[in-house]
Amino acid sequence: xxxxxxxxxxxxxxxxxxxxxxxxxxxxxxxxxxxxxxxxxxxxxxxxxxxxxxxxxxxxxxxxxxxxxxxxxxxxxxxxxxxxxxxxxxxxxxxxxxxxxxxxxxxx
Numbered sequence: 001x002x003x004x005x006x007x008x009x010x011x012x013x014x015x016x017x018x019x020x021x022x023x024x025x026x027x028x029x030x031x032x033x034x035x036x037x038x039x040x041x042x043x044x045x046x047x048x049x050x051x052x053x054x055x056x057x058x059x060x061x062x063x064x065x066x067x068x069x070x071x072x073x074x075x076x077x078x079x080x081x082x083x084x085x086x087x088x089x090x091x092x093x094x095x096x097x098x099x100x101x102x103x104x105x106x107x108x
Contacts, residue, residue, distance in 0.1 A: 004037040004072050008065060012044055015064050019083050020045040026077075026096055038074040043093040045086040054080065 008023045022043040027036045042061070049057050057080040062069060069076065079093040 004068055005040070007068055008040060008042060011064050012042070012061070016044060016046040016048045016061075018044045018046045020086065020091075022093070029096070029098070030075075037072050039077075040073060040075070041077040041079070041093075041096050043079040043081075045081045045083055047083060049080055049082045 005023050005025050009021060012018060012021055012023075020043065022041075024041040025037060026039045026041050028034075030036075030039050044061065048060075052060070058078050061078055061080060062076070065073070065076065077096055081089070
């Protein structure tokens with residue numbers, strides 16, 4: 001998979017018809033080789049989520065992106081909303097936390 005971000009965007013656009021879709025490659029924030037395309041933050045606002053619980057939404061997105069999750073993607077931060085939920089939040093997703101250095105356990 002050459003362009004993971006494009007794969008995520010294309011797949012979610014075609015399957016969920018989102019009102020809003022933001023896909024951010026956050027790999028640069030982590031201890032990975034340059035160009036790894038391994039850590040993504042996805043914010044998707046879609047009517048398809050109406051009536052679905054959060055876990056069902058995440059399962060749906062994970063299923064749609066299974067090809068990427070089996071390959072290059074190591075971490076996928078999902079923020080899934082209905083348009084009404086998004087409006088209540090004022091159009092803001094949660095910021096990603098700073099990387100703690102991969103497998104280092106310095107903070108014990």
